[in-house]
Amino acid sequence: MTAFLPVETFMDREAGTMTISEEPTRFSKYGEWLGGRCRSYLRAEKLVAAGLLNRGIPKAIATLLRWSVRIVIALLAIFLALSIALILVLALVVAKSMERSTFMKEDWAIGEQYHERDDPFYDPINNSQSVDPRFDDD
Numbered sequence: 001m002t003a004f005l006p007v008e009t010f011m012d013r014e015a016g017t018m019t020i021s022e023e024p025t026r027f028s029k030y031g032e033w034l035g036g037r038c039r040s041y042l043r044a045e046k047l048v049a050a051g052l053l054n055r056g057i058p059k060a061i062a063t064l065l066r067w068s069v070r071i072v073i074a075l076l077a078i079f080l081a082l083s084i085a086l087i088l089v090l091a092l093v094v095a096k097s098m099e100r101s102t103f104m105k106e107d108w109a110i111g112e113q114y115h116e117r118d119d120p121f122y123d124p125i126n127n128s129q130s131v132d133p134r135f136d137d138d
Helices: 026-054 059-100
Strands: none
Touching: 026 059
């Protein structure tokens, strides 16, 4: 059993050619933009390294500086990605906790609708206006 799919599955069987969409997708446009930014950074990095070498700085130190800048940029990117992920996770936890919390809406009885016997804190000793059959005097 081979790990790769046969070539025919990726080809248009009638035309015998690969099916390629005419318009570039959003992701391919983003990839081209990101590739251009990477190329411009590498071009600037080479110019800075050449400038350092022209000023008499040894090649080993120039290479060390190039790699230190690359590592700092990579660490900043990792920090940014992790902080965004942490913010998203915290937002999801807050949303889930608010969803699960049961805020009971209390119905306030007004006027004749209110009966002190229905109150959860009803005590027949404190409310001596009426006799409650639930609390019989023996």
